[in-house]
Amino acid sequence: MNNNKYKILLVEDECNIQNLIKTMLETADYQVILAQTCSSALTLYTSHLPDLILLDLGLPDKDGMYLLKKVREHSLTPVIILSARSEERDKVDALDFGANDYVTKPFGAAELLARVRTALRTNRCSAQEGKYPGGRFTLSDLVIDYDARQVFIKETEIRLTQTEYNIVAFLSGHCGKMMTYSAIIKAIWGYPDDGSIKKLQVNMANIRKKFGAQPGETNYIINELGVGYRMNGEKDGL
Ligand code: CA
Numbered sequence: 474m475n476n477n478k479y480k481i482l483l484v485e486d487e488c489n490i491q492n493l494i495k496t497m498l499e500t501a502d503y504q505v506i507l508a509q510t511c512s513s514a515l516t517l518y519t520s521h522l523p524d525l526i527l528l529d530l531g532l533p534d535k536d537g538m539y540l541l542k543k544v545r546e547h548s549l550t551p552v553i554i555l556s557a558r559s560e561e562r563d564k565v566d567a568l569d570f571g572a573n574d575y576v577t578k579p580f581g582a583a584e585l586l587a588r589v590r591t592a593l594r595t596n597r598c599s600a601q602e603g604k605y606p607g608g609r610f611t612l613s614d615l616v617i618d619y620d621a622r623q624v625f626i627k628e629t630e631i632r633l634t635q636t637e638y639n640i641v642a643f644l645s646g647h648c649g650k651m652m653t654y655s656a657i658i659k660a661i662w663g664y665p666d667d668g669s670i671k672k673l674q675v676n677m678a679n680i681r682k683k684f685g686a687q688p689g690e691t692n693y694i695i696n697e698l699g700v701g702y703r704m705n706g707e708k709d710g711l
């Protein structure tokens with residue numbers, strides 16, 4: 474009966490948060506496997522091979538980062554970090570170590586479920602297509618033609634500079650995943666310098682202006698202040 478359900482490994486040591494998330498996920502028809510420590514999570518991960526992992530960083534035995542690194546040695550299973558506000562720095566590290574996304578506690582069911590759907594979808598796409606570079610990328614009304622280096626929204630070409638195009642293409646190659654400032658800077662300019670973040674922000678502001686980002690419309694690039702950017706196909710205000 475559970476065969477068609479996505480299996481989610483939930484690693485969280487606080488009972489009330491664990492119960493809350495478990496209920497949210499089961500209501501949305503996911504199958505949930507529970508772990509409260511890093512070591513039990515690793516055992517359950519190996520035996521169940523879940524489709525996605527929700528990972529708290531502050532665990533009683535080891536840091537959640539340990540599990541993330543172990544999983545990333547062999548697999549691209551999507552990992553979403555459940556972070557407390559006090560763990561801001563860890564959140565950025567976790568993204569740089571290959572976590573797909575994070576949610577900051579406390580969060581609502583709609584937000585969590587949207588992140589889970591996006592991470593599962595991204596994983597499916599990249600597993601099937603290997604869509605970058607070469608070929609075309611489509612997300613809602615946004616189309617990127619990688620061979621021609623052209624970007625279209627609703628069939629109208631958006632004129633981008635080379636750098637702006639490179640940033641958009643890079644984010645599209647990691648669609649749905651929050652990319653940290655340092656990951657983007659490294660990919661676009663190589664080694665970072667003092668002005669790198671400012672340079673990135675200026676380019677990004679121009680891209681968003683050219684994309685015509687409007688509240689309530691599909692906002693293709695989401696900025697998380699102090700963390701990075703994510704390309705996403707969901708409407709604003711989930
Ligand atoms: Ca914890």
